[in-house]
Amino acid sequence: MKDLLCDGFQEAVSEFLVRHRSIVDVESKLQESSARVNRAVAKAVTSCGCVRIAAEKQRIPEGASLHDLKKYMSTHVEGQLCEHCKEVLESEIGQMLFYLAALCNILDLNLYDILLTEHKKLSALGLFNFS
Secondary structure: OHHHHHHHHHHHHHHHOOOOOOHHHHHHHHHHHHHHHHHHHHHHHHHHOOEEEOOOOOOOOOOOOOOOHHHHOOOOEEEOOOHHHHHHHHHHHHHHHHHHHHHHHHOOOOHHHHHHHHHHHHHHHHHHHOO
């Protein structure tokens, strides 16, 4: 079922992408959409204030096991996105996914297969993935 959703999305992108079919256009639109996601996060912090970034050095106790490492790592994000910021970010991420699917289409790649491969790598490597 999930593969149908992903494949259906990729097919719809192929059908509806008209103006920016060149790989150069798609790559630049993908980069632009990524920048818009970053900008939306920045605006959630600086304009709205619904979330706060409290970044500092990650503090990992000496002797912490690899298995326990995750509980010591911080996202550095405090608060929760308000409805407006969440809506904006979802829209911007959606555009980014659109252009990612478009790039896959141009290069004859299947987005679902890529997701599946990455999922298998994560499952196989587990903690040793270090992402």
